Amino acid sequence: MAGAVMQSPIQLEQNEAENIERIRELKRARGDSLIILAHHYQRLGVHRCGDVTGDSYQLCKAAASTQKARHIVFCGVRFMVTSAATLCRDDQVVYHPDRNAGCPMADMANLPQVTTSWLELSQVVQASRVVPVVYMNSDLDLKAFCGERGGIVCTSSNASKVFDWCFARGEKIFFFPDEHLGRNTANAKGIPRSQIVLWDPKQPFGGLSPQQIRDARVILWKGYCHVHTRFSLEMIAKARAEHPGIKVVVHPECHEDVVAAADFSGSTGFIQDYVRKQMKAGDKVAIGTEVNMIHRLAVEHPDRLVIPLVRSLCPNMFKISTQDLRDCLENLDSWEAVKADPREKQHAKVALDNMLACTG
Ligand code: SF4
Known part of the structure; x- marks a missing residue:
């Protein structure tokens, strides 16, 4: 099975290529004054448009450290975007292409x-x-x-x-x-x-x-x-029975018995590094995390088998399409900025800065 690309549960968006081309054109026009941050769970096309892609920690650091950009467009869910708005400078503005993308957890x-x-x-x-x-x-x-x-x-x-x-x-x-x-x-x-x-x-x-x-x-x-608690011991057993020698890697939001039964557990950054750096051609892995990221890793690495334990999609991460991102960039000057309440910002920044200082 190595070499097979996982069939996508996700239909490519209409006008995807045209939207990506237009997004790149709009980015070029803004130069260094614009940065697009995209979480690993974003759709393939949106992820491709990110200047910085990563897990929530990596994107948090990127928002805190970006120097030249005045406009920060964040493709992720609400809690990530408000964190970026807390960490950025007063002369920077943060935008969310879809403000309805929240997080049930x-x-x-x-x-x-x-x-x-x-x-x-x-x-x-x-x-x-x-x-x-x-x-x-x-x-x-x-x-x-x-x-x-x-x-x-x-x-x-x-x-x-x-x-x-x-x-x-x-x-x-x-x-x-x-x-x-x-x-x-x-x-x-x-x-x-x-x-x-x-x-x-x-x-x-x-x-x-x-x-x-x-x-x-x-x-x-x-x-x-709800995306990560779907994974079960039965799914791990099934993957191992169907693909002898397969490794299992899961996110730590999974149940503890699933984490204990997996070969490795880690953040989305860890999982991406595992597929990119630890695996070689012909290797197999079943992953317990959001399916858009697994799909992207499978597409990027057709020489290895990268499959989900089960297809578990985060509907909120899925909300932002390349059309939404394009609309946001085309109307950036009138797009509603995400602003943090000043008092909340002051205290939340202490807790976020504690994290950045303690983890480097
Ligand atoms: S996968 Fe979706 S529901 Fe789960 S924590 Fe992340 S944003 Fe929230």
């Missing part, structure tokens, strides 16, 4: 819930002993909540370093909104299961007893990504 934690949970925690343990960690996949007000309380942002590529940073400053981590990234990171750190607890925001005190809270080192919010 980010919506699983909101500020009133997190504030209530924090107050409840504080009734059982000293708040100064707890470090709040918010996954990049969250609204800006939650990043600000963390920044105000000496906390930090993390992504799937730096969660391990962020845990070290936290335990140098406190005894417990309060991690939201993705249970699975937090659990997989805690497992990799060798934290005993009895010290990892699940906080259900719909229940008083997260559904935990005071003793469970006191004993915990990692308190995980009950949230998840």
